[in-house]
Amino acid sequence: MSDPLIEFDDRDLAAQRAVKHLRGLVIDKDTIRRLLSEARTHNAWHERDVPDETLRSIHDLMQKGPTSANGSPARLVFLQSDDAKERLRPALTPGNVEKTMSAPVTAILGYDIEFWRNADVTFPHKPEVQTAYQEKPEASETVAFRNSSLQGAYLIIASRAHDLDCGPMSGFDNKLVDLEFFAGTTIKSNLLCNLGYGDADRLLKRSPRLGFDMVCEIL
Numbered sequence: 001m002s003d004p005l006i007e008f009d010d011r012d013l014a015a016q017r018a019v020k021h022l023r024g025l026v027i028d029k030d031t032i033r034r035l036l037s038e039a040r041t042h043n044a045w046h047e048r049d050v051p052d053e054t055l056r057s058i059h060d061l062m063q064k065g066p067t068s069a070n071g072s073p074a075r076l077v078f079l080q081s082d083d084a085k086e087r088l089r090p091a092l093t094p095g096n097v098e099k100t101m102s103a104p105v106t107a108i109l110g111y112d113i114e115f116w117r118n119a120d121v122t123f124p125h126k127p128e129v130q131t132a133y134q135e136k137p138e139a140s141e142t143v144a145f146r147n148s149s150l151q152g153a154y155l156i157i158a159s160r161a162h163d164l165d166c167g168p169m170s171g172f173d174n175k176l177v178d179l180e181f182f183a184g185t186t187i188k189s190n191l192l193c194n195l196g197y198g199d200a201d202r203l204l205k206r207s208p209r210l211g212f213d214m215v216c217e218i219l
């Protein structure tokens with residue numbers, strides 16, 4: 001149904017047509033198994049590098065996931081070299097050291113508490129929706145943390161879509177990571193995520209999830 005109050009330009013109309021093609025596309029069962037229903041968190045890794053091109057492609061995909069007012073607060077540092085990993089080591093909880101040091105890549109996912117500085121790029125038709133946060137630093141940080149956490153989930157799904165496995169981690173000292181990797185910036189660390197080709201032979205059984213009736217209500 002057309003909205004008489006909105007004047008759509010050619011790019012709006014093209015965007016509408018593009019989305020209509022998606023309705024009813026078949027998502028095959030194997031894809032769902034690979035992305036979510038059977039994919040596991042990995043702690044041990046095959047010695048197989050992840051090409052930089054793959055990391056770029058994962059980023060291209062993850063940043064398509066929605067964030068509020070398209071604020072896109074996540075910032076990523078991919079640690080690949082031994083030197084870079086060593087800089088992270090002191091911040092890791094003991095149980096996370098070995099799995100991180102042996103992972104082909106460890107992503108530090110941070111969030112920019114001044115994400116609104118990119119409003120001209122990310123919300124050009126109404127940048128003031130984002131720049132209003134300039135006056136509300138506390139709210140800005142909450143929004144940045146919330147949306148970067150979502151982007152962390154998109155990172156996991158996008159990585160699995162590239163046939164990689166993930167090992168997300170919050171067991172680290174955020175302050176140390178911020179000092180080592182984000183000093184002098186407005187970026188704070190949210191979570192870490194090991195990326196690579198997981199060694200399935202080292203997996204333990206999966207922990208049960210909560211049932212619908214335990215955690216959901218339909219009102």
Ligand SMILES: Cc1cc2nc3c(=O)[nH]c(=O)nc-3n(C[C@H](O)[C@H](O)[C@H](O)COP(=O)(O)O)c2cc1C
Nearest residue numbers: 039040041042095096168169170171172191206207
């Ligand atoms: C935000 C987040 C933080 C996590 N932190 C750690 C961690 O510090 N160390 C660890 O070994 N696993 C960590 N995990 C892994 C979880 O325990 C694991 O994803 C969960 O048990 C589900 O496992 P499954 O995907 O194999 O079913 C974390 C996962 C998430 C999503």
